[in-house]
Amino acid sequence: MERSAFPDRRRFLRNALSLGCSAAASPLLTPVSLASAPWDARLVVIILRGGMDGLDVVQPYGDRNLAGLRDRSLGFGEAAGAADLDGFFALHPALAPLLPLWSAGELAFAHAVSTPYRDKRSHFDGQDLLEAGTGFAPGVPVAKDGWLNRMLQQVPGLEAETAFAIGRDNLHLLKGSAPVANWAPGTDLSLSPQAERLLKMVYAEDPQFRDSAAEALQITARLEAARQAGADAAQGGTSRPAPSPGHVRVAEFAADWLRRDTRIAAFSINGWDTHQGQKSGLATALGRLSDTILTMRTGLGPVWQKTAVLAMTEFGRTARENGNKGTDHGTGGAMMLAGGAVRGGVVHRLWPGLGESDLYAGRDLLPTADVRSYAAATMRELMGLDRQVLERAVFPGLDMARIGGVIL
Amino acid sequence: MTLDPTLAAIRFGTGRAPHLPDPAGADAMLAALTGPDRMAVAHPVPSFASIYPATREIAEIDAARRAGEATEEALARKTALVRGFRAQQAELMAVAVARGLDSTDPLRERLTWFWADHFTVVSKRMETRSAAQMYVEDAIRPHVTGRFVDMLTAVATHPMMLLYLDQHQSVGPHSAVARKRPGLGLNENFARELMELHTLGVDGPYTQDDVRELAELLAGMHGTHRTTFVYKTQRAEPGPETVLGRNYGRREPKFEDVERVLEDLARHPATARYIAQKLAVHFVSDRPDPDLVATLEHRFTESDGDLLEVTRALLTHPAAGLRPMEKAKPPFDFVVSSLRALGMQGRDFRALDVAALRRQVLTPLARMGQPWQAPDGPDGWPEAADAWITPQGLAERITWAMGLERLWGLEMPDPRDFVRTALGDVAGRETLLAARAAETRGEGVALVLASPEFQRR
Known part of the structure; x- marks a missing residue:
């Protein structure tokens, strides 16, 4: 018998349905319709595409070697307007709007982290592997499904709206056999009854079109029902008077569904590839991240208290500035954890130092922890996932080692 | 399988049209490709150098402003120049569509789009808003039947890529x-x-x-x-x-x-392998026949990167004519082939004003997941069908097709004829039935355009 990720849930299902074998592995469970996942916490994963410069976002100003590396255009520490966090790290000024969260214990970081991806420093491979969560060994193909979907595969009988991939890119992170909704705020599929019937007929033989259309119709119907029920103004709908910027609408849409039965949401924020003019480029991207977090915090209301938001990137950037007031692709970087459920006010790290001989390949921050361990620890502590399931099914081959204490 | 005319038009062209014949087959398509580039003449695109007068003028105005010497008039002039680039971007989109609508040599358009995506550039400044297509016209299009190294060199020395x-x-x-x-x-x-x-x-x-x-x-x-x-x-x-x-x-x-x-x-042998794989994936299947890839790779190497020879190997390989169609058209290709199937001509499309181009094409393309000339990174647009046929992306395609009659004011053909025009013998039983059973012409046409047979190639 396979181990179940959720012992309590499985016991419930077995009692309710008199199933003798593993519920998690049973394909016969599809008729069971659950209102939500067997946990109440909310998890949001944001993929920061382009390679966020962890050394500039959470600045190790207490490391005496930083000055020699960031000595051209990139300032750091209080002189550059960065607020002190813990006497060693300072927060980039563009994230100043999140300082109240830090004080309230709702914001944390993990530093000197990365996936096991090394040396080629390709965005596209780096992102695929970050989202697949496996396939790092030489010759091993990247998994077709994403780690967040593999986590959902451990839970039987989920509804599609339990997990949401938001936005117009198809997130690898949530791809896989577990049902996941995919939508962007503002889209509607309104058809006449006859057109809808005929469309279903035309799509009947092509699973890709059939399933996508069915889900589009279902989500549209739910959005419409919510609108007609006169739900509050924070709908992801089309009737908003003054449209907010795209990233804010995505955050509003996420919060709107997470307030209800949705438990997982994932989306991406682009714009981190700061090869040149990092000072302004990074500030813009961080502004979007900060808006996103604050919009969700407002939109979630009391649900924020049981929410964890993870923001992860494919790799960090070179420790030294390059010749264009920017930084090139590197290795170790930083990750953000936010939310009422998070144990905040801490920068998790095993600091490797920034001396010449401390750097990875003489150029990058040396990763001292696997960024996947923090995602795994979050799922373990937030939702009660079993460590073995995390290390075997969700992130095959991961050793979570000592990583823990990320959730309250 | 030999490439039949219907599949040639759909898989290697810009779709079927009521007013233009399908290519007779692989040889006819290749023959057209070795002939003159008629679309470049009918619907011209200026070269990148054409933006220099305006960009230099903007630089002068900026310099004057920094020195505190810019007049109101000069600042207004800069705004007008920048607006001009924005409008030109939409107009040049219309040129790209018009070529796809009118061409009797549509493989040239498809190859141009393929190589432009392979060598993706995205504008990062307001002065180059309209310039991505100029780059393609300068550095890509002249070489789609030439040698790979010449295209590579043209790209690597083009200011837009730099x-x-x-x-x-x-x-x-x-x-x-x-x-x-x-x-x-x-x-x-x-x-x-x-x-x-x-x-x-x-x-x-x-x-x-x-x-x-x-x-x-x-x-x-x-x-x-x-x-x-x-x-x-x-x-x-x-x-x-x-x-x-x-x-x-x-x-x-x-x-x-x-x-x-x-x-x-x-x-380099790795380059031959990589290009062969990309071509096979783009034109034939997300999981292409290994023999097709090997054939393209050998042809690339033997011919020292002669892209006409590689393209010939692609079209004449048995895998080129295989059904069913597996690939999903990206949104731009879907839009062009839809309008072509409706018989729209390039000059009519180019007669749309900039506001209409935004409303009817640019905004819908972004919502379908392919904002015009703005892929996320230098790896260009995704190939896999499941990257495009998402619930959200498909909903936007269907919504666009359903809006053609109202938003575009287009004369809708009888869906029973349209399904034949658009799809020929690839139309499935259900799609033929839907074309007959729709309540209105507009819905019937939209259902054909939304069908998997039309969305795939």
Whole structure:
């Protein structure tokens, strides 16, 4: 018998349905319709595409070697307007709007982290592997499904709206056999009854079109029902008077569904590839991240208290500035954890130092922890996932080692 | 399977049309490709150099403003110039569509779109808003039937690519310029993508050291939105560099060193393999027949990167004519082929004003997941059908098709005829039935356009 990720849930299902074998592995469970996942916490994963410069976002100003590396255009520490966090790290000024969260214990970081991806420093491979969560060994193909979907595969009988991939890119992170909704705020599929019937007929033989259309119709119907029920103004709908910027609408849409039965949401924020003019480029991207977090915090209301938001990137950037007031692709970087459920006010790290001989390949921050361990620890502590399931099914081959204490 | 006319039009062209015949087959398509480029004449695109007068004027106005000497008139002039670039971007989108609508040599359009995506550029400044297509016209289109190395060299020396991948700012660490201005230095961005995306592929046999050495070799490659390409020796890195085990460069850096490394990258076996795989995936299947890939790879190598010969190998391989159709058209290709199937002509499309182009094409394309000329990165648009046929993306395609009658004011054909025009014998039973059973002409046409047979190729 396979181990179940959720012992309590499985016991419930077995009692309710008199199933003798593993519920998690049973394909016969599809008729069971659950209102939500067997946990109440909310998890949001944001993929920061382009390679966020962890050394500039959470600045190790207490490391005496930083000055020699960031000595051209990139300032750091209080002189550059960065607020002190813990006497060693300072927060980039563009994230100043999140300082109240830090004080309230709702914001944390993990530093000197990365996936096991090394040396080629390709965005596209780096992102695929970050989202697949496996396939790092030489010759091993990247998994077709994403780690967040593999986590959902451990839970039987989920509804599609339990997990949401938001936005117009198809997130690898949530791809896989577990049902996941995919939508962007503002889209509607309104058809006449006859057109809808005929469309279903035309799509009947092509699973890709059939399933996508069915889900589009279902989500549209739910959005419409919510609108007609006169739900509050924070709908992801089309009737908003003054449209907010795209990233804010995505955050509003996420919060709107997470307030209800949705438990997982994932989306991406682009714009981190700061090869040149990092000072302004990074500030813009961080502004979007900060808006996103604050919009969700407002939109979630009391649900924020049981929410964890993870923001992860494919790799960090070179420790030294390059010749264009920017930084090139590197290795170790930083990750953000936010939310009422998070144990905040801490920068998790095993600091490797920034001396010449401390750097990875003489150029990058040396990763001292696997960024996947923090995602795994979050799922373990937030939702009660079993460590073995995390290390075997969700992130095959991961050793979570000592990583823990990320959730309250 | 020999490539039949219907599949030739759909898989290797821009779709079927009521007013134009399908290509007779592979030979006819290849013959057209070796003939004159009629669409470049019928619907011209200016060269990148055409933006210089305006970009230089903007630079002068900016300089005056910094000196506190810009007049109100000058600032208004700058706003007008920038608006002009924005409008031109929409107009040039219309040119790209018009070529797809009118062409009797549509494989040339498809190859141009393929190679433009392979060598993706995205505008990063307001002055180059309309310039991505000029770059394609200058550096890509003339070479789609030429040699790969010539396209690679044209791309690598085009200011639009140098701007996009930050090469215009990369300076050799020991160059004359860096010695004078210690703030300047190397930028690896272009060197990395040149190997990872343009030639060897990410699985290719290069290392971080190769990236670094190539970046040093490329320092000196310069061109901007105001200046043509120049190899600037005072920005170049002196001394030899080793890329993939070969030595390039001397104490006196020269552009010839860059040309040599580009030739070697273009001829590398990993490049042949990578290009063969990409072509097969783009035109035939997300999981292409290994024999097709091997054939293309050999042809690429044997012909020393002659792209006409590689294209010939693609169209004449048995896999080219195989059904069913597996690929999903990207949104732009879907829009062009829909309008072509409705019999719209290039001049009518180009008669739409900029506001209509935004409302009817640019905004819908973004909502379908393909904002015009704005992919997320230098790897261009995704190929896999499941990247496009998402619930959200499909909903937007259906909504666009359903809006054609109302939003475009187009005369809707009888759906029973339209399904034959658009799909010929690839129309399935259910789609034929839906075309007959729809309540209105507009819905019938939209259902045909939304059908898997029309969305795939």
